[in-house]
Amino acid sequence: MTTLWRMIKFGYQNFWRNIWLSLVTVLIVMLNLFLMSVVMGVNVVGQQTLIAVKQKVNLSVFFLPTISEQRVGEIGKELALKPEVASVKVTTRAENLQRLKNDPRYGSLVKSAVAELGENPLGASLEIKAKTLDGYATIAGYLRDKKYADFIDPRNGIVADNLQANNLLATIVHRIELAAAWLIVFFGLIALLMIFNTIRVNIYTQREEIGIMKLVGASDAFVRGPFVVTSIMYGLLASVLTTILLVPLLTFANPYFNQFFAGYSVDVLGYFQGHLLIILGLEVAVGCGLAMLSSLLAIGRYLRV
Amino acid sequence: MVTLEHVTKTYQKKNIGLEDVSVHIAPGEFVSIVGQSGSGKTTFAKLVIAEEKADRGKIIVGGWDITHVRHHAIPTLRRQIGVVFQDFKLLPKKTLFENVAFALEVAGQSTKRIASVVPQLLKIVGLEQKMDRFPDQISGGEQQRVVIARALAHRPKLLVADEPTGNLDSINAQEIIALLQKINEFGTTVVLVTHNREIVNMLKKRVITLDHGHVIADQRAGKYLL
Numbered sequence A: 001m002t003t004l005w006r007m008i009k010f011g012y013q014n015f016w017r018n019i020w021l022s023l024v025t026v027l028i029v030m031l032n033l034f035l036m037s038v039v040m041g042v043n044v045v046g047q048q049t050l051i052a053v054k055q056k057v058n059l060s061v062f063f064l065p066t067i068s069e070q071r072v073g074e075i076g077k078e079l080a081l082k083p084e085v086a087s088v089k090v091t092t093r094a095e096n097l098q099r100l101k102n103d104p105r106y107g108s109l110v111k112s113a114v115a116e117l118g119e120n121p122l123g124a125s126l127e128i129k130a131k132t133l134d135g136y137a138t139i140a141g142y143l144r145d146k147k148y149a150d151f152i153d154p155r156n157g158i159v160a161d162n163l164q165a166n167n168l169l170a171t172i173v174h175r176i177e178l179a180a181a182w183l184i185v186f187f188g189l190i191a192l193l194m195i196f197n198t199i200r201v202n203i204y205t206q207r208e209e210i211g212i213m214k215l216v217g218a219s220d221a222f223v224r225g226p227f228v229v230t231s232i233m234y235g236l237l238a239s240v241l242t243t244i245l246l247v248p249l250l251t252f253a254n255p256y257f258n259q260f261f262a263g264y265s266v267d268v269l270g271y272f273q274g275h276l277l278i279i280l281g282l283e284v285a286v287g288c289g290l291a292m293l294s295s296l297l298a299i300g301r302y303l304r305v
Numbered sequence B: 001m002v003t004l005e006h007v008t009k010t011y012q013k014k015n016i017g018l019e020d021v022s023v024h025i026a027p028g029e030f031v032s033i034v035g036q037s038g039s040g041k042t043t044f045a046k047l048v049i050a051e052e053k054a055d056r057g058k059i060i061v062g063g064w065d066i067t068h069v070r071h072h073a074i075p076t077l078r079r080q081i082g083v084v085f086q087d088f089k090l091l092p093k094k095t096l097f098e099n100v101a102f103a104l105e106v107a108g109q110s111t112k113r114i115a116s117v118v119p120q121l122l123k124i125v126g127l128e129q130k131m132d133r134f135p136d137q138i139s140g141g142e143q144q145r146v147v148i149a150r151a152l153a154h155r156p157k158l159l160v161a162d163e164p165t166g167n168l169d170s171i172n173a174q175e176i177i178a179l180l181q182k183i184n185e186f187g188t189t190v191v192l193v194t195h196n197r198e199i200v201n202m203l204k205k206r207v208i209t210l211d212h213g214h215v216i217a218d219q220r221a222g223k224y225l226l
């Protein structure tokens, strides 16, 4: 216990003895952690957007006006039993008409057309959500089956809303993911090298103490421990400061995010605040992990005991 | 206390440190190791504290065969040997108290014990009044006495001193030797590496003379030969 405490004390002294070097190290590690967080953030936003857009993907099936709503409801129930289908919602003829009337682009046109015809020219429709994106093609396949095909409006009876946009986004998000992984490795390496070099300098400045420690019978762990402590101080400080720095930055940037993601349920600041502890934990884990690794490397390389 | 049997130590590029050296030092002895520069005196000292390893032969310290001592066992060995080396001076940013305490701290001694032992150690070397000073606030002779106090921190059975009087004038050197004699009288075996003819002749203790890595003389109550 005393030993551990003294190692922490010596590590702390190392930190202060090379205070400028320590500050520069913490700053650079901070910068890299920050960049890693930004990359991670872009990644998370991408995923969230993808989820948000996925929720807007569905298959709309418009039936002929001659098909009764009851029949459409039955078909809906049949489809709901298919393994690919997540949910099915029936929209009545009247609802479809109302929706079209409310559309500012067609509203007046539709109203006059209905007045002329004297009846609702629209059929009922089904809104189908698949469990996975691949499911939509399969479901569309069921609908093209003779069993249903005759009931469905042959011109544009099956419409996959947002499916293409979603596929494009999925590709982009996937690429971002890949780039993010490389960038994170890259920034991590820079942080690693920075701490490595600082510990190397620390070892060099302490070589007299190290020599004396060994001569008076300090154990290897005791000679090495303080340097690990010092580097963990770097990692800890850098990660906590980075997290603290992220709060005002995100608060500042949040209105822009909201503008960008208007209409989608993507809330960057909310996500950050909701996951603050996890994010802090992650930063600390990454910061301290890198610090441990680099100090162990430096010790192994430069502190031959 | 220290036994070397046919010990050979060769450095890189065939630099001979010691060659086929056999020496036995009994507990409680006071032995001076003398010889010209490069004759292997420091090599002898380093082998005894396992700072270097022998290429051939056998080394026993305090009944412990350290010829092939495991790396992790070295601290245990070092805590049984007091070491005074030329290049291990005091830490300039620590007080005398802290310098001596350092040896106990790194070995995991409790703070309470350190607080009681360090003043005793400084008292042995006559510096308990100055324990809050920094090394640059005392004389070279006093600094060397603090180094000896530090070497005594673990109450070693064996003290190895490599040229402890190297940079001192003869009066200060005499004081250091007197201190080593006092330590020896309390039962600690002392191995003193020195160049100083005056001291060796005055001591009238055992003298081992090295030359080119060989023992060329081993006298009971010897004189400086070369």
Ligand SMILES: Nc1ncnc2c1ncn2[C@@H]1O[C@H](COP(=O)(O)OP(=O)(O)OP(=O)(O)O)[C@@H](O)[C@H]1O
Binding pocket: B011, B012, B015, B016, B017, B035, B036, B037, B038, B039, B040, B041, B042, B043, B044
């Ligand atoms: N680390 C080393 N690498 C190579 N050769 C060495 C090393 N240390 C010592 N030697 C050589 O070993 C021989 C003995 O050296 P040692 O240091 O034991 O001599 P010494 O008697 O202590 O000399 P001095 O009185 O100058 O201190 C010398 O020839 C020296 O050059």
Ligand SMILES: [Mg+2]
Binding pocket: B041, B042, B043, B162
């Ligand atoms: Mg020497």
